[in-house]
Amino acid sequence: MESKIEAATGKLVVKKVGGKSTVTRCFSKYPLKFIIPNKVGSSETDAVWVYTLTYGGGIVSGDSISCEITVADACTAVLTTQASTKVYKSLGSKSSEQILEAKIGSDALLAVIPDPVTCFSTASGRHESGEKWDFELYRSTNHIFLEGDQPLFLDSVLLEQGNITNIAERMQDYQVIAMVILLGPKLKQIQIQVQENVRRMMSEQLYLPSTGLRPHGKTQSDHFLAKPSFVVSCSAFGPKGIGIVVRIAAMTTESVYRFLQHQLAGMETLLGVSPYS
Amino acid sequence: GRLAPGLRSFHVGGPPEASTEANVSHGKEKQASVELPLHWSEWQLLDSILPTGGFAHSFGLEAAIQARLISSPDDLRTYVIHILENTGSLLLPFVCTATTSPDLETWHKLDRMLDATLTNEVSRKASTAQGSALLRVAASVFTEVPSLKKMREISLNFGDVAFHHAPLFGIICGLLGLHRGTSQRAYMFITLRDIISAATRLNLVGPLGAAVLQHQIAFVAEAMLKKWKDRAVEEACQTSPLLDTVQGCHAYLFSRLFCS
Numbered sequence: 001m002e003s004k005i006e007a008a009t010g011k012l013v014v015k016k017v018g019g020k021s022t023v024t025r026c027f028s029k030y031p032l033k034f035i036i037p038n039k040v041g042s043s044e045t046d047a048v049w050v051y052t053l054t055y056g057g058g059i060v061s062g063d064s065i066s067c068e069i070t071v072a073d074a075c076t077a078v079l080t081t082q083a084s085t086k087v088y089k090s091l092g093s094k095s096s097e098q099i100l101e102a103k104i105g106s107d108a109l110l111a112v113i114p115d116p117v118t119c120f121s122t123a124s125g126r127h128e129s130g131e132k133w134d135f136e137l138y139r140s141t142n143h144i145f146l147e148g149d150q151p152l153f154l155d156s157v158l159l160e161q162g163n164i165t166n167i168a169e170r171m172q173d174y175q176v177i178a179m180v181i182l183l184g185p186k187l188k189q190i191q192i193q194v195q196e197n198v199r200r201m202m203s204e205q206l207y208l209p210s211t212g213l214r215p216h217g218k219t220q221s222d223h224f225l226a227k228p229s230f231v232v233s234c235s236a237f238g239p240k241g242i243g244i245v246v247r248i249a250a251m252t253t254e255s256v257y258r259f260l261q262h263q264l265a266g267m268e269t270l271l272g273v274s275p276y277s
Numbered sequence: 278g279r280l281a282p283g284l285r286s287f288h289v290g291g292p293p294e295a296s297t298e299a300n301v302s303h304g305k306e307k308q309a310s311v312e313l314p315l316h317w318s319e320w321q322l323l324d325s326i327l328p329t330g331g332f333a334h335s336f337g338l339e340a341a342i343q344a345r346l347i348s349s350p351d352d353l354r355t356y357v358i359h360i361l362e363n364t365g366s367l368l369l370p371f372v373c374t375a376t377t378s379p380d381l382e383t384w385h386k387l388d389r390m391l392d393a394t395l396t397n398e399v400s401r402k403a404s405t406a407q408g409s410a411l412l413r414v415a416a417s418v419f420t421e422v423p424s425l426k427k428m429r430e431i432s433l434n435f436g437d438v439a440f441h442h443a444p445l446f447g448i449i450c451g452l453l454g455l456h457r458g459t460s461q462r463a464y465m466f467i468t469l470r471d472i473i474s475a476a477t478r479l480n481l482v483g484p485l486g487a488a489v490l491q492h493q494i495a496f497v498a499e500a501m502l503k504k505w506k507d508r509a510v511e512e513a514c515q516t517s518p519l520l521d522t523v524q525g526c527h528a529y530l531f532s533r534l535f536c537s
Contacts, residue, residue, distance in 0.1 A: 154513075160516070164358065170520075207343055225348060231344060233399075233524075236398055248522065249522045
């Protein structure tokens with residue numbers, strides 16, 4: 001697959017050297033930096049961890065940060081961020097973007113485990129009450145292609161303030177959205193477990209409210225009628241369901257971290273360390 | 278010769294042939310050709326009585342109720358509007374492209390792409406169920422368009438065509454001679470029609486209230502159409518991740534009336 005990013009901010013290549021996954025090429029330019037510790041986790045696990053860092057701790061308008069990574073056959077690489085990515089708005093802003101393009105070989109594994117992207121409506125970055133989802137536009141695109149550019153997973157979420165619907169209204173009281181994609185035969189066991197866990201969690205949360213549609217009044221059992229603070233669903237995708245996608249809407253970031261920690265704990269054997277632990 | 282816009286002529290009981298005048302018989306055909314204004318086919322296509330199984334789907338409304346996201350008539354109205362916006366942003370590009378190029382190759386390409394785009398298993402299955410039913414019905418009903426039956430048979434033989442709803446709706450409209458403006462508006466209409474219908478069956482609103490709501494929301498639906506119409510499929514995106522997450526929970530409902 002030819003590189004579509006002309007002047008990438010960062011490039012990484014992971015190949016087997018002496019039988020171990022190794023970063024054989026590492027290039028980055030301002031504002032992107034890579035940190036590659038010598039050892040992360042158990043020495044029995046073959047996995048290389050790369051931390052990405054953005055100078056200034058955030059993205060400001062007009063920034064375009066692109067990163068290409070190639071993971072060669074049978075290698076394992078983990079791409080993660082050092083802290084949550086903060087996007088700040090400034091006056092007269094253009095939109096900013098982050099792009100990751102990854103090429104993954106056969107029997108290889110790439111785990112992308114970023115911390116959340118937080119959008120602030122004020123340049124100072126302080127999160128004031130009443131400013132929830134108070135940004136103009138956020139687009140998140142995740143496309144996965146099989147060999148021969150066959151589309152496997154085409155996901156694009158656009159949150160844009162509109163004159164008919166605003167974002168806060170669409171998101172209601174949920175402050176956090178997240179998506180987890182688990183794809184490939186190496187993750188089969190975790191996929192099965194996650195699907196089962198999500199089904200069990202949500203089955204308890206979904207029930208017919210005993211009262212019907214009520215006009216604006218309050219009832220005595222308001223807590224019974226309260227929305228779940230954490231909503232999650234899991235879908236299989238691809239031929240023979242080789243992938244699953246988990247979507248989350250939650251009221252707190254902490255609850256999402258807890259969920260990810262718990263569901264992805266089984267990845268420790270593949271990655272050396274459990275993600276989000 | 279060119280047909281007048283909105284008219285399609287066909288021979289009763291015979292294959293369609295180009296004909297510029299009503300009541301002209303060709304060769305051995307004894308029966309006169311009849312020009313049927315397109316409205317008849319268009320209205321039949323949009324009538325909820327057409328047996329396409331649309332009544333089995335609630336667009337995530339049933340799951341939203343059980344997640345207590347809908348607890349007032351205002352909530353219902355808001356929900357419908359958000360679903361319409363998402364229909365515009367995600368599906369109208371497929372309807373549009375299919376209407377403009379209603380050929381087998383375009384259809385298959387759109388079908389594959391939508392299959393990868395509908396990552397929510399619940400809505401993906403609903404789409405294939407409705408699309409299959411729609412094509413089957415259309416092939417039987419609109420016999421003056423033999424390519425419908427042909428395309429269906431070829432695709433069933435291929436085995437890996439998903440028969441997604443939006444591209445097929447566009448294809449059928451295109452082959453019937455409808456313009457892409459009409460087909461995209463029609464797609465918004467049938468979506469609104471089906472959610473409102475689901476809302477009455479879920480006892481969120483009575484039949485008269487539903488009719489009132491449908492007309493009120495039509496103004497919003499038209500605005501959504503103007504915003505999202507005539508875009509390329511590469512731009513397709515979803516605008517309501519919360520509703521997508523909730524709809525994905527449909528399979529976890531203990532008791533349910535609907536398939537999705």
